[in-house]
Each structure stands twice: as C-alpha cells, then as structure tokens.
Amino acid sequence: MLEIAVLGLLSESPMHGYELRKRLASLLGAFRAFSYGSLYPTLRRLSEAGWISEESPLDATSATSRSRRGKRVYQLTAEGKEHLADLLAEVGPDAFxxxxFGARLAFFAQTRSEIRLQILEGRRRRVEEQRDGMKSALGRTGERVDRYTRVLHEHGLESVDREVRWLTELIEHERSDAGNGTDN
Incomplete structure (x- = not known):
C-alpha cells in the first residue's frame, strides 16, 4: 500500500522526503494511520530496486531543490513508472x-477502466460479506446486549450499507463511462 502511494505521488512530481511525508499523510489519512517511520525504509527499498532515484543536495542544480539542510529529492524512474503501472493493474484480495483499496482509489485516474471496475466490484463483494456477517451477529445477539452496544452495532451496519451504496454508484458510473467510451 505504501509502495503504491509513494510511487503514485512521485509519478505526479519529484519531491523531497518531508513534502512526500505531508502528501502521504493527507492522502492516506482518510484510509489509515500512516507511520512516518516506514517512509524512509520504503524510499531506500524503492531506490535499491531502481524504481526511484535520489538527487542529493550536492547533485542539485536548482536552488528550489536545496534548503539549508540539503534535502534529497526523490523522483520516479522509467522502471518505476512501469512498476507502478504493474501494481495498479494487479487485482487481488489486497486490492479489496x-x-x-484506499491507496488504489487515490490513483484510479492512472488505472485502466476495466481494472478499476474489477477492484470496485471486488471491494463491494468484500463489504457485502462484512455487512452480512454484521447482520448475522446482530441477529444472534438480539436482546442479549445492552441498548448502547446494540446501537453501536446498528451504526456500524449503517456505515457499511452506505459504503455498499457508494460502491454501487461508482460501479454504475464506471460502466456508464465505459459504455460511452470515456475513461475518467
């Protein structure tokens, strides 16, 4: 997930680590807590794989890429662009x-329409399974739980129902766009 997010952000523009941290926090904040301690090891791994390159302060030719502390600027390589495309094309359980899902959704504009549709449908199935499990658990507990616990369970169920409706709308729009020959 972090790999997709880092590569996706760097595909938009090169940036230094602090800027990348801020963008990741704002991007992933809605989906999960982001650990800053995981960013730099991920950047090192991506660099070692040849998917990103680092421009050290001594190599920097632009005054905008330097600061008093000399921040490294990271950018996507050609191999990194290919790797990101491969990652965005993968449809498997982790995409749901x-x-x-959150990381992939953030970069849906870079994902082929048929892949977006498969991911949306897979996510909807996953959420529907979750909803069915919640309904079953709520039915089994019945009156054995206090009203506050029951209301909490009902609130969770309403949230899942809302997500299913939202996903259904996204799927319908995706199918409609595919039928019209548009890809956004």
Whole structure:
C-alpha cells in the first residue's frame, strides 16, 4: 500500500522526503494511520530496486531543490513508472481490503477502466460479506446486549450499507463511462 502511494505521488512530481511525508499523510489519512517511520525504509527499498532515484543536495542544480539542510529529492524512474503501472493493474484480495483499496482509489485516474471496475466490484463483494456477517451477529445477539452496544452495532451496519451504496454508484458510473467510451 505504501509502495503504491509513494510511487503514485512521485509519478505526479519529484519531491523531497518531508513534502512526500505531508502528501502521504493527507492522502492516506482518510484510509489509515500512516507511520512516518516506514517512509524512509520504503524510499531506500524503492531506490535499491531502481524504481526511484535520489538527487542529493550536492547533485542539485536548482536552488528550489536545496534548503539549508540539503534535502534529497526523490523522483520516479522509467522502471518505476512501469512498476507502478504493474501494481495498479494487479487485482487481488489486497486490492479489496481497507488499506489496499484506499491507496488504489487515490490513483484510479492512472488505472485502466476495466481494472478499476474489477477492484470496485471486488471491494463491494468484500463489504457485502462484512455487512452480512454484521447482520448475522446482530441477529444472534438480539436482546442479549445492552441498548448502547446494540446501537453501536446498528451504526456500524449503517456505515457499511452506505459504503455498499457508494460502491454501487461508482460501479454504475464506471460502466456508464465505459459504455460511452470515456475513461475518467
């Protein structure tokens, strides 16, 4: 998930670590808590794989890429662009879970329409399964739980129902766009 997010953000523009941290926090904040301690090891791994390059302060030719502390600027390589496209084209269970779905959704504009549709449908199935489990659990507990616990469970169920409706709308729009020959 973090790999997709980092590569996706760097595909938009090169940036230094602090800027990347801020953008990741704002991007992923809605989907999950982001650990800053995981960013720099991820950047190092992506660099070692050849998917991103680092421009050290000594290599910087632009005054805008330097600061008093000499921040490293990271940018996507050609291999990184290919790797990001491969990651965004993968449709598997991790694309449907909370973290994977959120990161992929953030970069849907870079994802092919048929892949977006598969991910949306997979996520909806996952959420519908969750909803069915919640309904079943709520039915089993019945009056054995206090009213506050029951209301909390009902609130969770309403949230899941809202997500199913939202996903259904996204799927309908995606199908409609595909039928019209548009890809956004």
């Amino acid at each position: 879970d909370d973290e994977g």
